[in-house]
Amino acid sequence: MSTWQLADQVLTSRLLIGTALYPSLDIMQQSIQASGAEVVTVSLRRQSTAGQSFWNELKALNRRILPNTAGCYSAKEAITTAQMAREVFGTHWIKLEVIGDDYTLQPDPFGLVEAASTLIKEGFEVFPYCTDDLVLCQRLVEVGCRILMPWGAPIGTGKGLINPYALKTLRARFPELTLIVDAGLGAPSHAAQALELGFDGVLLNTAIAQAHNPVQMATGFKYAVQAGRAGFEAGIMPERDLAQPSTPVLGKPFWLAN
Amino acid sequence: MSTWQLADQVLTSRLLIGTALYPSLDIMQQSIQASGAEVVTVSLRRQSTAGQSFWNELKALNRRILPNTAGCYSAKEAITTAQMAREVFGTHWIKLEVIGDDYTLQPDPFGLVEAASTLIKEGFEVFPYCTDDLVLCQRLVEVGCRILMPWGAPIGTGKGLINPYALKTLRARFPELTLIVDAGLGAPSHAAQALELGFDGVLLNTAIAQAHNPVQMATGFKYAVQAGRAGFEAGIMPERDLAQPSTPVLGKPFWLAN
Amino acid sequence: MSTWQLADQVLTSRLLIGTALYPSLDIMQQSIQASGAEVVTVSLRRQSTAGQSFWNELKALNRRILPNTAGCYSAKEAITTAQMAREVFGTHWIKLEVIGDDYTLQPDPFGLVEAASTLIKEGFEVFPYCTDDLVLCQRLVEVGCRILMPWGAPIGTGKGLINPYALKTLRARFPELTLIVDAGLGAPSHAAQALELGFDGVLLNTAIAQAHNPVQMATGFKYAVQAGRAGFEAGIMPERDLAQPSTPVLGKPFWLAN
Amino acid sequence: MSTWQLADQVLTSRLLIGTALYPSLDIMQQSIQASGAEVVTVSLRRQSTAGQSFWNELKALNRRILPNTAGCYSAKEAITTAQMAREVFGTHWIKLEVIGDDYTLQPDPFGLVEAASTLIKEGFEVFPYCTDDLVLCQRLVEVGCRILMPWGAPIGTGKGLINPYALKTLRARFPELTLIVDAGLGAPSHAAQALELGFDGVLLNTAIAQAHNPVQMATGFKYAVQAGRAGFEAGIMPERDLAQPSTPVLGKPFWLAN
Amino acid sequence: MLSLTLNSQPITLSPNTLLDQLLAQYLENIDLPFAVAINGVFVPRQQYSKIALNQGDSIEVLSPNVGG
Amino acid sequence: MLSLTLNSQPITLSPNTLLDQLLAQYLENIDLPFAVAINGVFVPRQQYSKIALNQGDSIEVLSPNVGG
Amino acid sequence: MLSLTLNSQPITLSPNTLLDQLLAQYLENIDLPFAVAINGVFVPRQQYSKIALNQGDSIEVLSPNVGG
C-alpha cells in the first residue's frame, strides 16, 4: 500500500479516527486497531477516573495524536485549549474546532480564521474543522493552513456528503493542499466517495463508535478508504447517459445478429 | 474473512467480475487477480484468434465460470445460448440476459420470465439480469429463481444505484434470496453502497475494464465490497437530522461551560 | 392558455385529479374547482349512502370522468371492472390499474399488458397506470396504448419523481405518445418537474386531498402544472458547472476592474 | 392573491427579477411584465447608449428598484457602490454583493458582514446575497439585516437548490426573517421548491433571460412561486415509505376482496 | 329455492328468477347508476331480462364511488 | 450438393454428410471447446454422429469469449 | 495642467477646476441619472460645487444599467 504525507508525517492509512462514544475502552482499542488508523483524535477535559483509563489505553495504542479543541465557541477559547494540548500531548498538531452554532455544531468561519492565524504564528500545525465554503477555505490558506478539514455533514448526523459539488470545487481549487473530510459520515460508502473525489483522507468517530458492532465497522471504513483511494488513482470512468454493451457484439451467432 | 453461499458454491469474495473490454488479456488477468473475484462472466461467440488466447488465460485463472446470454433479444435465443454454454463450460450456472431495448440494453421482463422458467426446468441455476421491478422479481422467484441480479443502472453507464428505494424494497421483500447488483456501477463507492443495502454481491465489468488503470480499480472494488459488507453487518448508524457532539461535554473547562 | 389533446378531448388544464380521501365532499368539490382540473378519476364500489352523495356532487361538477380499476389484482378483474365502468359512466376511457403487490401497490407489468390488449380490442381508450419500465411501456404501445401513465413513486408516498432518468428516457423514446405521471407526487414542485421533463400532464390525489388545506393545495398544483409546462415550452437553460455573472462586467468602475 | 411584506413594501408577487442578459430590451420589458415581479434588480455602470435605452425602459416599467453591487470584491467597493446607487435610484434598498471568488462568484462571508454592518448604520435596507452558512447568516442578523438572500447554487449555473438541508436549517432557525433564495435557479420547479421550504421569495435572472423564450419562461416562474407558496401554506403531506391506496378498499366487489 | 349472494349478502330466490326481477326487487330505492357482474363476468344491461339466476351465483352490483 | 452456412459462411457439402464429418473437416485446427446449434436449436455433442445435414441449414459453432 | 482620469480615460484640466465644472463639460449630452466617486470614494451631489480636482484623481461617473 502506498504512503502519503500528512503534515510532517508519512502515513499509510487515510483514515483518521476519534476516540469518543465507544461502548467501552476495550471496544475503542479494538476498533482503532481494526481501523488501521494511525492518527487518533483526543480532547482535554478535567481529570476523571475514565480519563485515567483512557490515557493508559491511548499510550498502549501508540498512535499519532491529534488533539482537538472541541466545544470551543470563540477563537480565544480555542487558542488556550490548543496551547494546553500542545503541552499535554507534546505535539504541535491541533484539530481546530471553533463552533458557531449549538444545534448544527458547525464551524464559525470568523472565529476559525482568527484562531488559525494566531496558532500558526505560534508554530502549530492547524487542522481546521471548517465548512465547505470556498472563500473561508481561501482565508484559512492565506493565514497559513496547509491542511483543510471541511465537513461532509453536521457532526454526528451520518448524512454523508451533503454537498459534493462544493467539495469537488475545493479539490479543484486547492490541488496542492491536504484535504480531509471531517464529520458527518455515516457509512463506509461515504468515505469511499470522499476519497474518490480526490480527498486525501477522512476523519470520523460516531459512525464507527455508535455502530452495532464498532470493531467490524472500523474494518469497513478501513477498506472504504482503500477502495476510494484506489478508485481515485485508477481513474473512475466518466458517467454516460447511454448504455453500452460489455460483451462483444462481434462474433455473435446469427440469431443475435440483427 | 467470512464466506457466503452462492448457489452451490461457498465463496469468500462478494465481487463477480466480467472479462470483456480490457485493454489486453494480460491486464484482464491481472485485474481479475487483483479483484479477488472467484466468479467470472464469459460469453459464447464464434471462434477467433482472440477467443483462443482468452480461453488459455481463462483456464489458467481457474475461477468459477458464469456464462452469459449477452446479446439475446428473445427467450428462445437465450435458451439455446444457455444450453450451448452448459455444454461448453460444463456448468449449469447461467447469467440470463434477455435484452428488451437496444439503447438502454435493459432486461425484457416478459422474455426473462419465460426463459428463466424453461431453463430452471432443464436444471439450470439461473442468475437473471433483471430490472429492480418488484413484480418482475416475484415472477422470477415463482418460476424458481433463487438468485436475482437487478441492475443498478443501464449497462456501461457508470451511474451507480439510480433507484436505491427500489433496491431497498427488493432486499426487504426477499430476505432469503441471493441478491446481486449487476450492471451500471461506476465507482467503488457504488459497490459499497449496494452491499450496505444488504445486497449479497455485485457484478461489474466496464468500471474496472475501462478505468485508466484497470488493475488498481479492481483492487478498489475488492476493498469496496469488503467495506460495504462490513458496514452492513456492523449495523450502519441511522441518519439524524440534528448534529450531536462526539467529544464529551462533561468535564469541559469553565470557558466552554455555557 | 394553450390547449392540448388527451385522447379525443381538447383540454386546457394538464392536471388530472382524484376524488378520494378528502375530508368531506364539500372540500372535494371546492378542491376540484380550485385545481382547474377537467378530468377526474372515480371508482366503482357497492352502493352506499356516501356513494349517493358523491354521485350528486360529481354530476354537478360536470367534469370529464376517468373511471379506474383500482384494487384489481388480475387482468380478468380489471377487464370486468372496466366493462362495468363503461356502462355506468358512459365513457370508453379507463384508467387501468392491475396491482402486482400489496405493499408497494405497484403495477403488475404482466397483467397490465394482458388487460390493455383485451380492452383496446373492445374499444376502450386505455390509460394504463404503469411503472417507468421502458420495455413494459413498449409492450403497452404495441398492444395499442396511445397514453402511458408511469408512476412517479408508489401511490400515496408523496416522494415525487424517484427515477427521473427513467422518465426522461420514456419521454425521449416516445415523443408522440401522451405521457402522464400518475401517483407518488407530494408537492407542487414535483408536478412542475414532471411537466418540465416534457410530460403532458400529471394525475394525483393524495397530495391534494390529504393536505392540511386541500383547496389551497389544489391551487398550488394548478399553478405548478402551468409553471412546469411553460418552463418546458420556453426551453430550460442547460445546467452549468461554472458560475457566470448576470450583471455585465463591461463598464464596471475602475475599482471593479481587476 | 395574498400580500407579503418586503422591508417597507407590501408586495403581491414573490418573484424578484433581474434585468440583465435578455436578447433585447423589448424582450426584457415583456418578460418582466409576464413575470409579475414588482421588484427588479439593476446595476451601476459607466454611461453607454445601451444604458440610456435601458433607463427609459426601466422608468416605463415602474417597478420597485433594487440596485446591486455586482462585481464588488471588497467591502469598501461595495459600500461606495451602494452609496452611489442610493443617490442615483433614490432608494435605500441595496442588494449587497461582495464576491469572494472569481470562478464560483460566491459571496465573501467576511467582506459581506463588514459591508452590511456599515451600510445598515448608514440607513440602508441591506439585501445581502450570501451563502447558506448558518453562522454567516447569524452574523448578518447581528449587524442588523432583516432580510437574507442565500444562494441556491452559484450564479448562472441553473443547478437549483444544491443544499436543501442547509436552506431548511436557515428557515427553521430564522422564522421571523425574510428569506429569499437568490441565484442558481434554473427551472420553475426550483423556485417552487424554494417556496415550499418556506422561503419568502426567489430572485433570479439568467434562467429567464437565457431561456429560448424568456417571456414564456417568465410566466413559468410567475406560476412557480404561486405554486410553491400555496403548497407551503396548504401544508405539504409528509413523505411516506409505504404505499397507501387512494381509492377506498371498502365496498370492493368480491373479486377484489382478498 | 336458490341460494346465491348479492354483493356478498346471502339471498334466496325462487327458481327461474330473472336478473331484472332481482334488481327490481333489491334496488328499488336506489337512484344511482349501476352495472352488474355475475360470477365475476360483466352482464350488459340489455341482457338483464334474459338471464336466469342459478344456484350459487355471486352477483355484484356496483355504482360510482370516489377514486384516485 | 447441399448449400448451407457455417457461422454465416456459405459452404457446400455432399448429401448425407453428418454433422461430425463437417465438424472434423472444418474445425481440425481448433483447440477450443465449442457447442453447436442448427437453425437456432442446440445440438448436444452426443448427437453429432447421428445428424445428417440438410439443404439450407444454418450451423453455428460457438466457443468461449470474453463477456460481462 | 492636471492629469487625471474620468472613467479610466485620461483627461487634462486646468488647476482649480471644480467637479461640477468637469461634469458640466463632459456630461452635457447625457440624460441619465448618475453618481460620482473620486478615488473610489462616493461624492454626494451637494458637494460637486465644492470639490476641486487634483492631479491624478480617478473619477468615476456611473449610471443605471442592467443587473441581476
Add this chain to the structure above:
Amino acid sequence: MLSLTLNSQPITLSPNTLLDQLLAQYLENIDLPFAVAINGVFVPRQQYSKIALNQGDSIEVLSPNVGG
C-alpha cells in the same frame, strides 16, 4: 485567605500560595499529564513556580480525554 476555584470547585488558600504549591497539594494522586489555565489563559509548565495565585482566580487543570 484567598477564595478561588479549581475546576469550578471553590477552594481557599493562604495568600501568596504559588501555583505549583496548589498543584502539588491537589494533584498528588494523579498520574495523568495535565496543563493549566488561569482565568482562561494558558500557563506554561515552567511558570508554575513563579505564579502567585490571586483572590477570585479561576484555575483549570485539564488532562487527556476521549475526543472526536
